[in-house]
Amino acid sequence: MTINLGTANEFIARHIGPRAADEQAMLATLGFDSLEAMTAAVIPDSIKGTSVLGSEDGQSEADALAALKAIAGNNQLFKSYIGQGYYNTHTPAPILRNLLENPAWYTAYTPYQPEISQGRLEALLNFQTLISDLTGLPIANASLLDEATAAAEAMTFCKRLSKNKASHAFFASRHCHPQTLDVLRTRAEPLGIEVVVGDERELSDTSAFFGALLQYPASNGDVFDYRELVQRLHAAGTLVAVAADLLALTLLTPPGEFDADVAIGSAQRFGVPLGFGGPHAAYFATRDAFKRDMPGRLVGVSIDRFGKSALRLAMQTREQHIRREKATSNICTAQVLLANIASMYAVYHGPAGLKRIAERTHALTAILAAGLEQAGVNVVTCAFFDTLTLATGAATAALHDKARAQGINLRQVDAEHLGLSLDETSSQADVEALWALLTDQAPNFAAIAAAVQVRLPAALLRQSAILEHPVFNRYHSETELMRYLRRLADKDLALDRTMIPLGSCTMKLNAASEMIPVTWAEFGNLHPFAPAAQSQGYLQMTRELEAMLCAATGYDAVSLQPNAGSQGEYAGLLAIRAYHRSRGDSHRDICLIPSSAHGTNPATAHMAGMRVVVTACDARGNVDIDDLRAKAIEHRDRLAAIMITYPSTHGVFEEAIGEICAIIHDNGGQVYIDGANMNAMVGLCAPGKFGGDVSHLNLHKTFCIPHGGGGPGVGPIGVKAHLAPFLPGHAQLENTAGAVCAAPFGSASILPITWMYIRMMGGAGLKRASQMAILNANYIARRLEEHYPVLYTGGNGLVAHECILDLRPLKDTSGISVDDVAKRLIDFGFHAPTMSFPVAGTLMIEPTESESKEELDRFCAAMIQIREEIRAVENGSLDKDDNPLKNAPHTAAELAGEWAHGYSREQAVYPLPNLVEGKYWPPVGRVDNVFGDRNLVCACPSIESYQDV
Incomplete structure (x- = not known):
């Protein structure tokens, strides 16, 4: 027998679902003898041959991981005290393992289908409640992209709602983070908005602005009392947004309590790694009166068809698709995975735990400041939470050099000042190391700690309670949190359970080997403003990724x-x-x-x-x-x-x-x-x-x-x-x-995912992925075309990577809507395709290249069985109002209760035999969206609502 070395790279075959025999069978169904022949029939002649992607083979998973590990090793992980909106944090291990690294959470789609999204919707509702509680404002969204873009959204939000309609100027405090000011300027210029940056303490004419942005605590560490300023701004018709640090708000009076109109900020320090800048969940909270103008997604409480409480995305969730150029924002992406990490961080620590973290961080900062002052260092910041600015004069550059020689990064403020921020990872040893770095003395930590006082303004100490809801006061053991996360995940459908055939959304494999580098310390623990010499690994990876994308x-x-x-x-x-x-x-x-x-x-x-x-x-x-x-x-x-x-x-x-x-x-x-x-x-x-x-x-x-x-x-x-x-x-x-x-x-820390994908696929694999995506879509279209009209095809009767099924004729003949079909698919264990976009009354299906022929056939069988049920409605075998489609999805509770339908329990929940082995049970029935919008509740129910349970 000849020895067969084969190939070490099996990744392409792992990524692409259909096997060779399946591919030939699907091609035969379409009337082609090869993948190349089908591709030639799909791609227009005018653009054939325009690809510049090479045909090189990809690397194996092991080789690609080793290559990326070597690149990551070129990043230098210094102890960071840079702050400026980014802080070291501990990601609790049960959240890391059971959420961030769990495909049940990271492969899920946006919860537009609420019945199969109750778990992640609950986690997002927890996030909204967390933000509302900490900011003192009654309504918060389900996250935005980062603090700077949230500030830009706040600026345009104020422009729309301010009573000062004549003004086109927006005031931004010079104490805001510099990156926030940069993004504000970018966003303002095309809209004709003038961003005026100044010191709010010197602001005399408040009537000149439609809105104002303040930082709390200030970027340099100061904690200012904004109460009188907010009153003056409001008297002039100016709306006020406050960029606030969530951890500080556990100890400080929240913006809502000094009458701010908007609070924005980042939830990064609630358990989300630095990641060289992202991804991190931003937040946006505002007054109840402004909720219909708030950008981004909003989770609300409604009821299902049984009157049971159920969650869903509310109001303006997809308003940019409805209002188009009149939309308040183009944002259709949130940072859900990161918001869920932050919400579970709060759930795990609870209100007492969060306050302990904040108090300890502040105490260490106060001890550090006292020791520096004792040694004669000019600490410019008087009242602070976790950040100090030091006047270091001509010694500033030398101190930065000395710090880096010791593996420490301090914040570069200007030529005569430096800054530093402590966080939950800081320790007594860190404080002593900073004293040694910045002074020629060795203050006595214990003596200073015994005498140090709180350095927060007494008038701004928080008096109101936080996080009183039971969800933040129960899951504090790892066992309890692990089971809570499992219960939530079990309520949902994600790619780890089933194909998600969403047109335009490309829900394909997120391979484990692609995901592994995300949690490497070399990528996760680097501050985005670390000196370039320390981020050479990231810079090499991004250069290579840019070249890969240019080639693609x-x-x-x-x-x-x-x-x-x-x-x-x-x-x-x-x-x-x-x-x-x-x-x-x-x-x-x-x-x-x-x-x-x-x-x-x-x-x-x-x-x-x-x-x-x-x-x-x-x-x-x-x-x-x-x-x-x-x-x-x-x-x-x-x-x-x-x-x-x-x-x-x-x-x-x-x-x-x-x-x-x-x-x-x-x-x-x-x-x-x-x-x-x-x-x-x-x-x-x-x-x-x-x-x-x-x-x-x-x-x-x-x-x-x-x-x-x-x-x-x-x-x-x-x-x-x-x-x-x-x-x-x-x-x-x-x-x-x-x-x-x-x-x-x-969002630099997730770029390794794409680097890994392209490196492992190679040019040949990427081309094959595109061809197989087209093949899978055409196979579904061909199998279903005799049951549902395919609305659009190309010149050869073929589609690209997705197809649109037209259900409008069936609505006319049976009364069954596209919504009914989408909800009935849940009973078959499938997430619905994209509904009514881009054409009302249609389903847009994109299977991707990662789905096997078996899964495609399972989906087609479900759609064909649903067509038979519609036919039964058309011929009167099923009642036009009481049928499995109108009542879908069916819950286990309904099955166990009194059965009042004219069709059997078996038809309701086991419409195909293969469902018996692995049934997904939706936790709620069909959700009433209209009720939810008319009775808008966007935070966890009050404690009182639990007292009668």
């Missing part, structure tokens, strides 16, 4: 900074806007957007200071070329850009994409190609080569970063060379202007 897209340069798809869209349009302005074409402000586009597209164009002109689509869902050409010519003197999704939102490769790009270029505009559907293009065609000037990519879709229940996401942009000078900048980068988020590389 055909673009010349990439920015990894945008920390969501919405931010990528925004950064892309800002690059186009800046390019026009650099050429003296600042008047170009028209953005053409097809009517089928994602709702974030028009919202983003509005935020970038552009006017939206909608272009029509034809009967097949393609861009109407005649209408596009007419509008491009009509607006040629002011045309800035087109935003187009490719393959289209309708799931087809439009033949005329080259002509579309040419029309825009001929009329002076730039082409923005939304990369949401790149999973159909990598290795087959390249937007940077067939006419695109800029695209954002969803690393949480095509490139395997998990959705995490609704975030994190990463939305980098690729651009042609002429737009490269206008990529997002940052104070930590060579290009210092134009930051779109707080950290220079956005």
Whole structure:
């Protein structure tokens, strides 16, 4: 027998679901004898051959991990006292193991289907309750992207709601974190808002501003009493936002109690690693009267069809899809996984535990300050929580050098001052090491600790209670927390249970080998503002990843900074806007957007200071070329850009994409190609080569970063060379202007996921993934087309990576709606496809390349059985009102109770035999969204509501 060495890289076969025999069977169903032949029939001739991706083989999982570990080893982990909104923290081990590293949590989708999302919705409700309690404001959202972008959202929020309508100026305290001020300036300029940075203590004319942002405690450590200032600002019609530190709020009077209108900030220090800047959950809290204008997602309490309490996303959750260019924000991504970590950190520690952490952090800071003062160091900060600013004069640079020689990073304030922040990881040894570094003396720790006093202002000490709800006062043992997390996860459907066939969302495998590096200390414990010499591993990885993404897209340069798809869209349009302005074409402000586009597209164009002109689509869902050409010519003197999704939102490769790009270029505009559907293009065609000037990519879709229940996401942009000078900048980068988020590389700690995916797949594997995604989608379309019309196809009757099933005719014949089908799929153990987008009354299905033929067939069997049930309604065998679809999903409690339906229990819960072995039981019945919006409750129920239980 010949010895067969084979190949060490089995990852491609692990990532892609169908086996070789399955592939041939599916191709035969479609009438093709090879994957290449099918691909040739799908990809338009005009863009074939545009891919510049190589055909190299990928590395094995072990080799890729070893290579990345070597890169990570180039990061130097100094003891960080930089602070500035980022702090060392302990991630409790049971949260690390049972949440962050648990696919039941990190592979879940956004909870748009509430019946199969009750667990993560409860965790998010806990987060909202935590934020509301600590800020003293009655309503909080389910997280935003980071503190700086939350501040930018607060600025536009104040602009909409302020009574001072004549003003276009926004006051921002110079005591805000510098990265926050940078993002404010970026966001304000296209909207015609003037950001005025100054010292609030010297503010005399409060009538000049529609809103104001204050930092509490200040970035330099000071704790200011803002009560009188807030009253003066309100008297002038100015709304007040306060960026507040959550840990400090356990000890300080909350913003809501000194009449702030908005509180924003970061939940990072509640158990989420530094991660070189992200991902971290920001928060946004406000008055009840303003809740309908609050950006982001909001979890609310409603009831199901049995009257049982049930959770769901409320109100404006997807308002950017409804209001489009009139939307208050383009944000459709939260930081759910990170918000859940923060909420469980609070659950685990409880109110007493959080206060102990805060008190200990403050006590160590007070001891440190007292020792420094005793040694003659000028401590500028008088009242503080955890941060000190020191006047070190001419010795400042030398002290920084001395600190780094000892493996310590201090904050660089200016040439004559340095800063330092303590945190929950700080110790007596750290304080003594700082004394030794900064003085020539050795103060007596015990003596100083015995005499030190609280250095928080007595008038601002918190009097109100926090976190009184039972959820924050029960799960304090590891056993209890572990079981609580398990109970919540068991309520939900995630990729660890079933295919999630969501069109436009690409719910594919998030391989364990891709996820492992996220929790490496070399990536997790680095401060985003550490000196570049200490972050060489990150810089090497990001350079390599940028090159990988350029090869995948055909673009010349990439920015990894945008920390969501919405931010990528925004950064892309800002690059186009800046390019026009650099050429003296600042008047170009028209953005053409097809009517089928994602709702974030028009919202983003509005935020970038552009006017939206909608272009029509034809009967097949393609861009109407005649209408596009007419509008491009009509607006040629002011045309800035087109935003187009490719393959289209309708799931087809439009033949005329080259002509579309040419029309825009001929009329002076730039082409923005939304990369949401790149999973159909990598290795087959390249937007940077067939006419695109800029695209954002969803690393949480095509490139395997998990959705995490609704975030994190990463939305980098690729651009042609002429737009490269206008990529997002940052104070930590060579290009210092134009930051779109707080950290220079956005959500840097999850970039290793994509690096691993691309390295293991190689060019050949990436191309095969795209082909298999297309094959799987066409296989489903072919199997279901005789049961449900496929709404749009390409020229050869094929779809791209997703297909749209038209259920509107069935509504007419049976009364069964797309909602009924979506809820009935839960009884079969499936998450519903995307409902009524981009066409009302349809289901958009994207199986991805990771699903096996067995899983595709299981889904098709469910859809075919549902069609039979609809047929039974049509012919009268099932009652039009009392049938398994109208009553879906069915709960175990309903099954065990009195059965009043005209169909059997077995048909309700076991409609197919394969469900007997592994049944998913939804915890609630169909949720009443209208009731929830009319009776809005967005925090944990009061303690009193538990007293009758």
